Amino acid sequence: MAKEKAPKRALRDTVGDKIFYTINIIVLLILTLIVLYPVYFIVIASFSDPDAVLAGKVVLYPMNITFEGYSKILERTDIWRGYGNTILYTALTVVLSLLVTVPAGWALSRKTLPAKKLFMIYFIIPMFFGGGLIPFYNVVSSLGLVNTIWAVVLPSILSVWNLFMTKTFFESSIPSSLIEAATIDGAGSFRIFGSIVLPLSKAIIAVMALYYAVGQWNSYFNAMIFLQDETLYPLQLVLKEILIASESTTGGSGETILQQYRLANQLKYVSVIVSSVPVLCLYPFVQKYFAQGVMIGSLKE
Amino acid sequence: MEAVNNVQSKKLRKEKVAAPKGRRWRKFKENSPYLLMILPAVLVVFLFNYLPIYGILIAFQDFMPGDKILSDSTIWVGFQNFERFFTDPMFWPLMQNTFLICIIGFIIGFPLPIIVALMLNALKGKRMAKVIQTIFNAPHFISLVVLVGMLTLFFGRYGLVNNIAASIGGERYSYFLESKAFRPMYILSSNWQDFGWSAIIYIAALSNVDPQQHEAAILDGATRFQRVWSIDLPAIMPMISVMLIMSIGGLMGVGYEKALLMQTDGNLQVSELISTYVYKRGLTGVPDQAYATAIGLFNSIINVVLLIIANTTSKRFSENSLW
Numbered sequence: 001m002a003k004e005k006a007p008k009r010a011l012r013d014t015v016g017d018k019i020f021y022t023i024n025i026i027v028l029l030i031l032t033l034i035v036l037y038p039v040y041f042i043v044i045a046s047f048s049d050p051d052a053v054l055a056g057k058v059v060l061y062p063m064n065i066t067f068e069g070y071s072k073i074l075e076r077t078d079i080w081r082g083y084g085n086t087i088l089y090t091a092l093t094v095v096l097s098l099l100v101t102v103p104a105g106w107a108l109s110r111k112t113l114p115a116k117k118l119f120m121i122y123f124i125i126p127m128f129f130g131g132g133l134i135p136f137y138n139v140v141s142s143l144g145l146v147n148t149i150w151a152v153v154l155p156s157i158l159s160v161w162n163l164f165m166t167k168t169f170f171e172s173s174i175p176s177s178l179i180e181a182a183t184i185d186g187a188g189s190f191r192i193f194g195s196i197v198l199p200l201s202k203a204i205i206a207v208m209a210l211y212y213a214v215g216q217w218n219s220y221f222n223a224m225i226f227l228q229d230e231t232l233y234p235l236q237l238v239l240k241e242i243l244i245a246s247e248s249t250t251g252g253s254g255e256t257i258l259q260q261y262r263l264a265n266q267l268k269y270v271s272v273i274v275s276s277v278p279v280l281c282l283y284p285f286v287q288k289y290f291a292q293g294v295m296i297g298s299l300k301e
Numbered sequence: 302m303e304a305v306n307n308v309q310s311k312k313l314r315k316e317k318v319a320a321p322k323g324r325r326w327r328k329f330k331e332n333s334p335y336l337l338m339i340l341p342a343v344l345v346v347f348l349f350n351y352l353p354i355y356g357i358l359i360a361f362q363d364f365m366p367g368d369k370i371l372s373d374s375t376i377w378v379g380f381q382n383f384e385r386f387f388t389d390p391m392f393w394p395l396m397q398n399t400f401l402i403c404i405i406g407f408i409i410g411f412p413l414p415i416i417v418a419l420m421l422n423a424l425k426g427k428r429m430a431k432v433i434q435t436i437f438n439a440p441h442f443i444s445l446v447v448l449v450g451m452l453t454l455f456f457g458r459y460g461l462v463n464n465i466a467a468s469i470g471g472e473r474y475s476y477f478l479e480s481k482a483f484r485p486m487y488i489l490s491s492n493w494q495d496f497g498w499s500a501i502i503y504i505a506a507l508s509n510v511d512p513q514q515h516e517a518a519i520l521d522g523a524t525r526f527q528r529v530w531s532i533d534l535p536a537i538m539p540m541i542s543v544m545l546i547m548s549i550g551g552l553m554g555v556g557y558e559k560a561l562l563m564q565t566d567g568n569l570q571v572s573e574l575i576s577t578y579v580y581k582r583g584l585t586g587v588p589d590q591a592y593a594t595a596i597g598l599f600n601s602i603i604n605v606v607l608l609i610i611a612n613t614t615s616k617r618f619s620e621n622s623l624w
Contacts, residue, residue, distance in 0.1 A: 131353025
């Protein structure tokens, strides 16, 4: 096939090159397996007989298929409440963060922004230096946000990195002649932003929405330090208790431990699946936007 | 059209230079909507980034939770909290643990994405490269809780690794209760999660390499490996330098999120890092916020100094720097 299409190239491939290409593809395929296998194992273990999983028999394919774990997780109200909370926090974070990040990115990308240099320095400093955990905690606490959803949402609505990414996007993809023409036609700054810039910026809006959404969906730490009320816990915090808390408290005699493990283990596999499904399902469709974001970010650097 | 615009903007600029006060004011008014657009971001950064910087002052005080940062009754203690940290028996273990996990992570985690990017770029089938890249990027979106949860499912006492070991007659080994296993698990899982994601930036840089360079090299009889070595690698060198500077700046800046999840009583002697210690001293048990803030400040100063050193060094020996 290659011969017909590109005879020259076929001639050029020396033995050494062939070895190079073969080793290259083999190593990449091994890496692919290393990435995929753990995920694959979690999936097959989630609907295999827990005893077979514990006996180390489930390695390549599921055994004695059972959906007990899945029916059990339906009864876990804490997981579903966590799910609801996470969806709420994520939606709020995305809406607010877009309202804050996109206009600011546009303003920062304008040469005519008054005191532009000062604003740049103002936003660059936090990239390299911060107050640290305790002063941050005290600020959130003195704003009266502790044990409210705003302690989880508000600190996440602006990432300076994302702001600069947005700015770079506007600088490189909105033609300045367009803005000048609109200005001459008498359109005000807000009109220009709303009816010319925004419609041209769907790509960056999508990237930002996804970045903020995934960040909030996956985070647990702020919720852990700021929320005491369990009904406010996001999914990751509920998962943390299911997945991780039990590992260090191993004690007692062998039989009971094994029994506990048997019950808890399947729930763990299932909860990993259930919590990751939205991100995993969405991922293949949106991954090009994520990669785009990284590239926009790298333009200026 | 372009030319007309140019002339017009030149005219505008000239006018601006000679603008009397009234006109400058009008110019400001014209651009003031931008100030309104940037205001929310300024506020958020002020609240959650600058107010905490002001809060660092408590590191130099005898501070009780609930105290005001500045008031008449503030007790200033100078560098006493820092001195306490330097004589804390945890000081050297913390420094060592933090440094080791960062440096080993860096030695493995820095070159890996570069190599992967070069390999993907050298792949003949571009479709296949896309598919593999999509798979490599996926673990980046797994949350830390789930990642550590997966680690316990694989390396727990009754996890896959131990089950297989036991079924072939081996001993069960509690990876999570052993100090020895903490760093390998931490570093390898981080790399598993992020090597593909970190490679994107290099892959993007590689796509800008002029194909003519490759054609010319082929005519000169260069092998594919030689072309990777002397065309592709030099092409991404500026990007590598920038990433190197940033990594060195973060060399002591490992976060608490993942380490906290992996800590057990058994591995605490290597898994306690500066950042996790700050969390524990400052927010759990009987909180000693002034002390924890001082430790945190000490840590961020190290990071800033490292960043400045890396940047200056890079500036001196190459053209590449962050500023």
